[in-house]
Amino acid sequence: MKIENEEALDDFIICHKCQTLHHEIPLRDGAMAYCSACGTMMYRYDSHLIDRGLALSITALIFFFVANFFPIVKIEILGHAQFITIPKTFLSLFEHGFYIVGIFCSFLIFIFPLGVFLLYLWIFTLLKLQRGERLTRRLLVLLSRSIPWSMSDIFLLSILVSLVKLIGYAQIEIGTAFWALVLFVAVDLYITKMIRISEIWMLHKRLFFPQGRGC
Numbered sequence: 001m002k003i004e005n006e007e008a009l010d011d012f013i014i015c016h017k018c019q020t021l022h023h024e025i026p027l028r029d030g031a032m033a034y035c036s037a038c039g040t041m042m043y044r045y046d047s048h049l050i051d052r053g054l055a056l057s058i059t060a061l062i063f064f065f066v067a068n069f070f071p072i073v074k075i076e077i078l079g080h081a082q083f084i085t086i087p088k089t090f091l092s093l094f095e096h097g098f099y100i101v102g103i104f105c106s107f108l109i110f111i112f113p114l115g116v117f118l119l120y121l122w123i124f125t126l127l128k129l130q131r132g133e134r135l136t137r138r139l140l141v142l143l144s145r146s147i148p149w150s151m152s153d154i155f156l157l158s159i160l161v162s163l164v165k166l167i168g169y170a171q172i173e174i175g176t177a178f179w180a181l182v183l184f185v186a187v188d189l190y191i192t193k194m195i196r197i198s199e200i201w202m203l204h205k206r207l208f209f210p211q212g213r214g215c
């Protein structure tokens with residue numbers, strides 16, 4: 001297959017599993033395209049992608065707000081009760097002098113998860129309004145670089161492990177924020193699985209260059 005210039009690459013899509021290059025073809029609503037070499041699902045066409053993306057981003061941000069500003073657990077040891085919130089966990093690391101770990105934790109469990117969903121919201125809003133072609137492109141690049149650093153799911157697992165270890169030593173009461181965090185992680189996993197960055201790129205191209213790239 002001969003590629004004449006870099007712009008021509010926009011008409012192709014690569015299989016993320018076997019790296020075979022395919023010509024991108026238009027699909028009907030709800031249809032999926034599979035790799036001819038390995039059979040992996042490569043992309044789909046969903047006419048409601050923007051609305052679904054907006055709804056999921058707003059839902060995730062609401063769960064994120066509840067998960068961060070309400071207590072995750074109440075731990076009671078020898079009559080001394082303590083409410084734990086997510087910001088409190090990394091702030092206590094700073095208070096005890098663990099600055100590097102504190103910075104890492106605040107980025108991985110607070111700044112990146114929040115940033116990723118603010119980026120999703122910003123991108124889908126721009127696509128809905130059909131504005132900011134260049135800005136949307138930059139935000140999409142930033143989004144694909146930020147997603148691997150969002151680690152709320154790992155944080156949730158670590159909370160579960162800690163709670164299991166504490167059972168027997170302390171009285172534990174699960175707070176509202178814990179369930180909000182579970183729902184946030186569920187939306188996070190769902191959006192990562194169901195809305196691929198490549199599909200947003202294709203949507204961007206369809207909206208801003210309906211007749212193909214002329215520049």
Ligand SMILES: [Zn+2]
Binds near residue numbers: 019037038
């Ligand atoms: Zn393949």
